[in-house]
Amino acid sequence: MKDCKRPAIVLVRPRNPNNIGAAARAMANFGFMDMRVVAVHHPVWEEARGAAVGAESVLARARVYAGLEEAISDRTRVLATSCMKARRRDRALAPLPGLSLGPKAAVVFGPEKTGLSAADLEHCDAVARIPTAESCPSMNLAAAVAVVCYELAGRLKAPARAAEEEQLSSAELERLVSEAERAFLRVGYRGDLSAAQRKSRVRRLLRRRGVLKDEAGFLFELVRRI
Numbered sequence: 372m373k374d375c376k377r378p379a380i381v382l383v384r385p386r387n388p389n390n391i392g393a394a395a396r397a398m399a400n401f402g403f404m405d406m407r408v409v410a411v412h413h414p415v416w417e418e419a420r421g422a423a424v425g426a427e428s429v430l431a432r433a434r435v436y437a438g439l440e441e442a443i444s445d446r447t448r449v450l451a452t453s454c455m456k457a458r459r460r461d462r463a464l465a466p467l468p469g470l471s472l473g474p475k476a477a478v479v480f481g482p483e484k485t486g487l488s489a490a491d492l493e494h495c496d497a498v499a500r501i502p503t504a505e506s507c508p509s510m511n512l513a514a515a516v517a518v519v520c521y522e523l524a525g526r527l528k529a530p531a532r533a534a535e536e537e538q539l540s541s542a543e544l545e546r547l548v549s550e551a552e553r554a555f556l557r558v559g560y561r562g563d564l565s566a567a568q569r570k571s572r573v574r575r576l577l578r579r580r581g582v583l584k585d586e587a588g589f590l591f592e593l594v595r596r597i
Contacts (some may be wrong), residue, residue, distance in 0.1 A: 378450075378476035378523065379405040380516060381442050383491060386483050388415035392422025392430065393513030394480075399426035401520040406433040407442045407477070422513075439479065439491055444542035448476040449578075451487050451495035452519060472526075475540070478519055483512050493571055494541065496578045537583045547587055547594075548574050554594040 380398055385391050385408065395406055406429050416430065423430050436442035443449050450472060472478070479495060481487035492498065501518055503510060510518070539547070551573045552566060564572070582590070 377403050377405065377474065378448075378472050378478050379407050379443075379446065380520070381407045381409065381439070381477050381479045382411075382512070382516075383409045383439055383479060383487060384482045385411055385512060387512070388418035389422045390483060390512040391415065392419035392426075393511075394516040395419070395423040395429040395433070396426040397513055397517035398520055399429050400517065401524040403520050403524075404429055404432065406430070407436060408433055409436050409439050409442050411435060439494055440541070440545065443477045443479070443494060444545075445540050446475055446477040447538035447540055448472055448581075449479060449495045449541060450476065451479050451481075451492055451498045452515060453481075453486060453498055453500050472523065475538075478523070480512060480515060480519075493574055494578075496581070537585070539582045539584060539587050543584075543587065544574070544577055544582060547577065547582070547590060550591060550594045554597040557597055 380394070380403055382391060382394060385394075391408065391411070398404065398406060420427060420430055434442075478499075479487065479491065481491065487495075499519075501510060501515060548570050552570050555569055560569075562569075
């Protein structure tokens with residue numbers, strides 16, 4: 372299976388090297404090969420290999436990034452995962468069953484103890500909840516990866532829609548967010564929001580509806596003329 376046709380699996384600040392190895396094995400079970408790990412210590416890899424039985428190739432190709440924004444820079448659709456209810460009202464909450472993603476997507480998993488932070492969620496288009504029981508809501512990281520990969524594996528055979536392939540990558544979207552902030556400064560916009568808050572709102576607005584490349588060109592020209 373060609374991993375270029377399947378979403379990247381992104382592990383953010385994982386704590387347990389065994390979970391990294393087991394997650395790699397779960398990915399390989401369902402044909403996912405693109406593992407990206409954010410803010411992990413390099414010494415954990417040797418221990419991770421012990422839990423990656425049959426999936427050594429996934430670990431060998433895994434890439435390490437300093438931050439989430441860098442890890443998803445080439446992705447056009449970014450999905451966060453959670454076993455809990457969404458912590459922010461403005462995040463889309465999608466049930467995992469029935470979920471589908473295009474080929475240039477990423478699925479993001481948070482640290483074992485805390486899950487994804489609010490700052491992490493800023494860079495995600497939606498939050499998919501794994502419907503666990505309320506009496507025991509949290510899942511092992513590798514188990515969560517297995518569930519998501521299983522659910523997605525059967526839904527990735529259909530050809531991607533043209534709109535999906537024309538969408539902005541995360542890196543391009545961030546450039547548009549920065550350009551919008553410069554436009555705010557040029558027109559003397561103040562309000563009661565900080566620069567970070569303004570950029571956060573623009574980012575959420577763009578991610579909520581998705582931006583195609585031709586739309587982005589229009590928006591870039593607009594803010595540059597401002």
